[in-house]
């Protein structure tokens with residue numbers, strides 16, 4: 685089985701080979717998939733990301749959210765708690781700066797920080813996923829840390845329930861990815877938090893991730 689880093693390299697290369705036209709098409713298809721979801725329509729506070737390294741671009745969806753008067757939050761690397769993220773309010777005219785990875789984030793201002801427990805849905809970026817909901821990110825463990833208490837609560841809330849009667853625990857994480865990011869199997873580690881759902885331009889995956 686390839687190592688986690690080999691998978692990251694392979695999938696990133698595949699993703700980088702998508703053309704600009706394909707990226708635009710997929711981005712619009714993603715918008716269509718997301719806007720038909722009842723939980724998205726009902727959500728008030730949505731955390732998402734700005735596409736980097738050929739990730740699927742959710743900008744058309746972000747614009748739709750603004751039109752619907754939803755509040756959008758972006759991850760900001762915590763200034764003194766290593767490996768942790770803060771989520772800051774993001775508007776069309778927000779002051780932005782590049783973080784250490786070169787990714788744009790809202791300029792840190794404590795008045796713009798949203799509590800994780802107030803976020804309805806966190807759309808997470810990812811490098812690769814498999815058929816059981818395992819997620820492989822860029823390797824910082826940022827989303828694993830962000831979602832670890834959510835996962836404990838989700839498992840408690842859904843003890844003994846089948847997949848169709850699952851309770852939605854906030855902040856509900858949904859992965860966003862290109863279809864080509866699906867791989868056979870991700871060797872997962874103890875700290876990895878699986879995702880209950882992943883949306884691609886063509887499909888909405890639901891996974892049974894109960895411990």
Ligand SMILES: Nc1ncnc2c1ncn2[C@@H]1O[C@H](COP(=O)(O)OP(=O)(O)OP(=O)(O)O)[C@@H](O)[C@H]1O
Pocket residue numbers: 810819820821822823824825826827828829832873875876
């Ligand atoms: N809850 C946690 N507590 C402490 N360390 C953690 C936790 N989650 C992840 N880590 C650490 O983070 C490092 C990177 O994790 P991993 O390789 O799973 O990143 P990733 O899931 O690909 O990245 P990301 O979540 O940022 O997209 C690991 O070395 C791991 O020890």
Ligand SMILES: [Mg+2]
Pocket residue numbers: 819820821825828875876877
């Ligand atoms: Mg991980």
